[in-house]
Amino acid sequence: QVQLVESGGGVVQSGMSLRLSCAVSGLRFTGSGFHWVRQAPGKGLEWVAVISDDGTETYYADSVKGRFSLSRDNPKSTLYLQMSRLTAEDMAVYYCVRDRAGLRYLDNWGQGTRVTVSS
């Protein structure tokens, strides 16, 4: 079955960097775009970024633009979210999610990885 498994979360100091990974299996990785969506404690869902199936296009939420970078390694069926200059506002559970039908909807969510930013 389709699996998206995030890793790399943890505790990081404010201002530092962290890289999240998402290992994908059970689907044709190269045929799919992928998003990252985050959820701060007790808050709603916030879209973070998306990468196209071939990796040539990426889009970012204003709140992370210039600090986060999304990439993919197709031979490894893995996504990477490089996060820099982290602040308390970035503290959240980060979900890796498959894009369907060209930004029409999201399905196949991972279980999430928690990022805690300490001061």
Next chain:
Amino acid sequence: QSVLTQPPSVSAAPGQKVTISCSGSSSNIGNNYISWYQQLPGTAPKVLIYENDKRPSGIPDRFSGSKAGTSATLGITGLQAGDEADYYCAAWDTSLSEFLFGGGTKLTVL
């Protein structure tokens, strides 16, 4: 403040019907597909409705979606205790080049 506006909470008794609204603009709901997500406590969200009114396999027909202009509605009939969850609408915004989520609506089954 989310660009897509949902009521913070709705409630109804078991067996009743409830609707959740989602209001946006021409750059998102008005010209792109809307989708709805259910997040049960402590779990990852899952898609309930996609492309405005389609249900993925496994989603019961008690759940329905509709869209009119720049607004959309999620309907749930025959409410069950297990439907207690947070519900989110979402759509791509062509002007912002961002995938937007509504602020979420907490459904309470009384």
